Amino acid sequence: MLELAILGLLQESPMHGYELRKELAAKLGAIRAAISYGSLYPTLRRLQAAGWITEAATTPATAEEVPALTSRRGRVVYEITAEGKERFAKLIAQAGPETYDDTGFGVHFAFFARTDQATRLRILEGRRRKIEERREGLRDVLARAAERLDAYTLELQRHGLDACEREVRWLEELIANERSGRAPTVPQPGTAGGRANESPPPPGESRKERP
Amino acid sequence: MLELAILGLLQESPMHGYELRKELAAKLGAIRAAISYGSLYPTLRRLQAAGWITEAATTPATAEEVPALTSRRGRVVYEITAEGKERFAKLIAQAGPETYDDTGFGVHFAFFARTDQATRLRILEGRRRKIEERREGLRDVLARAAERLDAYTLELQRHGLDACEREVRWLEELIANERSGRAPTVPQPGTAGGRANESPPPPGESRKERP
DNA sequence: CGTGCGATGTATCGGACCGATACATCGCGG
């Protein structure tokens, strides 16, 4: 998940770790707290080792002049490579079970602007299915095991059930919008102010058959 | 968190791993999926090593008769010890920062029936504060960085903001109920008399006092 | 009658991610 998020963000512009964390927090603030450095830096190293991102020099060419000043360790800016973009496209298009849990869905959704419509639809429907299952589970508990549970536990289930129903409705709306070919829920018509977003993978390209 | 949940459940009745997982899923279904065995069994071992739970024999005393039949490894029933109950009481009463995140709050809330009113109030207010902060963060992003984000990301933030506002309202209700001394939100009239105030083990269950 | 299959049940392993911590630099106000 982290890998996907980093690749996605670096596609917008090169960044260093600290910045990445902030942007991540802004983009995913709705679904999870800020990422920990204990995850971020090792992941960056892993991505670099895999060749999906590279370091970009901060100081211009004449950096040799002052390299030995208390071992100046400036910030390290990373940028995505061509292989990294391929990797991102692959990750964003293939949907495993983890694509539909809270965090996984949130990350995928946050990059829907870079996802083709068919995949968007598939993910939204998968998520809806998952939430419907959770909802049914909660209904079962409330209907069948209510007398075994105390009032607080029941209240917790009710609140959870409510959240499920609400999310299903939200997803229904998004799915309807996708099917009608319109932009997200945003009520304004097309021609969003300035440049909206380019959709790098327009529908109908690099189709990977499933094994 | 898992430790707290296990201790809490075993306080209701002795159980083996599989059962524990199911009860956990029923009690916490609103906030998280079923616990993984990869967490459960190591944690059980840890709790046992610490002396907070012990094994209870399944087969009655004459188990020596058939011990060597393909190394019959029956299910292992655990029960909580007196030290375990102390440990639970300590964990449930002290509130660290992790008490207010989604999972931590959910687990604490699920055991509110075993928590005294002052602690309940403290946890509810801490949770409210945390959600309010998240809400403000989302509002900031929506107000200040809206033009930097695509329509899908914005929609995600809106949905998250909505969920925050709803949860704050829910918490307000619960807090008001706590302050008024009434039982949770449950709308049923209190036929059980007015002493719902601070009786950690509510009436009608858990008859097992110390042997 | 047996046989296969889904539910029950215990267990381990590698990996993802977190929280605490450490340490260095920079800009700015007192």
Place this chain on the structure above:
DNA sequence: CCGCGATGTATCGGTCCGATACATCGCACG
């Protein structure tokens, strides 16, 4: 000029997950 908060990189131990393996039990179906 000194301290202090923001910026910035990095590691370590611990918690929890997902996949996997393996054994038993009850029962439906041929």
